[in-house]
């Protein structure tokens with residue numbers, strides 16, 4: 598039996614486009630939820646006086662995707678701390694909210710919400726509660742970004758490519774437990790979907806990082822603890838984003854074409870066992886969106 602959940606995450610054009618691309622989602626429909634008048638128009642909602650939130654009705658097949666997984670993806674595309682503002686869009690109609698139509702979903706919503714709140718360490722601005730009403734938005738709002746590929750989207754466009762990369766990897770790695778195979782597949786998926794200049798792993802071997810599976814030009818074979826960006830990410834056990842490699846003291850230049858870089862630790866039992874290193878041939882390529890999705894991809898390993 599198909600199920601529905603109603604997700605408000607800022608401008609519905611991008612949110613609908615995102616959930617339309619999630620495996621297991623059967624339809625994503627833009628509309629207005631939990632307001633105070635019947636059958637509102639976009640213009641009425643736009644006044645911000647009707648109480649409606651721009652909301653996407655997500656219909657999914659629970660045998661293919663769980664509500665929990667859907668909600669975890671939802672948290673990848675919102676700022677849960679921001680009040681009545683997502684991206685540049687401001688107003689109560691852009692508030693974030695998770696509304697259920699089936700009381701038995703309240704528990705899963707509560708658990709994901711609590712988990713995210715613990716991670717944030719602050720109270721979240723995301724509303725949760727039962728759906729009171731939902732009205733489908735005008736036809737020109739439906740599949741807006743398919744109809745207008747250059748149209749406005751408050752989400753970074755790379756979000757949609759990362760979603761596909763994440764889902765590809767989840768499918769490809771299912772049932773595999775060999776780490777080298779998983780690293781090789783991960784490098785390949787990121788390369789195929791994101792087209793960065795260099796993508797690969799360095800594996801912890803004693804007190805040194807040794808080159809692992811990668812896609813790109815030949816690279817240095819070994820990097821010491823605390824050396825370069827990779828050794829720093831290992832030593833400090835954190836994601837390191839370098840907007841300009843020339844500004845990073847001790848950066849190791851494997852290729853003169855590399856201009857910016859992101860390195861993320863891969864952990865097992867709380868210890869760093871490898872790092873994922875990605876180089877771009879343009880400056881300032883990486884930001885918190887890359888960090889979030891790449892961390893999510895590494896969680897599949």
Ligand code: SME
Pocket residue numbers: 795816817820824825826827828847848849850851852855858874876
């Ligand atoms: N630039 C890295 C070395 C690895 S290459 O980018 C592939 C660093 O400073 O650690």
